[in-house]
Amino acid sequence: MRDKVEAVLDEIRPNLMADGGNVQLIDVSNGVVKVKLTGACGGCPMASMTLRHGIERALKEKISDIKEVIAV
Numbered sequence: 422m423r424d425k426v427e428a429v430l431d432e433i434r435p436n437l438m439a440d441g442g443n444v445q446l447i448d449v450s451n452g453v454v455k456v457k458l459t460g461a462c463g464g465c466p467m468a469s470m471t472l473r474h475g476i477e478r479a480l481k482e483k484i485s486d487i488k489e490v491i492a493v
Contacts, residue, residue, distance in 0.1 A: 422486065423449045429483050430456075433476060437462055444476060452488035454480060468492070 426449050437443050442462025447455040456476065458468050465471070469492075477490035 422484070425484050426454055426480060426487075429480050430476070433479055436475070437471070440465075442471075447493050452486050454487060454490045455493045456490060457493055 423446070427446055430444055430446055434443060437458075437460075440461055442458060442460040442465065444462065445457040445459055447457055449455070454477075456472070457463075458465075458472065462468055462471060472490060472492055477487075480487045480490055
């Protein structure tokens with residue numbers, strides 16, 4: 422499962438990097454993905470929207486077992 426999640430994150434990364442940010446996969450267990458937003462995304466006021474509407478949505482669309490994405 423971790424490899425699938427990493428593959429989806431690799432598709433999202435260019436968009437985050439264009440704004441000076443990135444995402445790091447911390448853990449995947451029981452359908453919960455833990456990520457760390459880095460760079461400009463780490464302190465951005467829009468980070469929660471990026472997490473929910475960008476990262477979580479993409480992961481749920483491509484991997485049916487994903488229940489939630491949380492930032493750590």
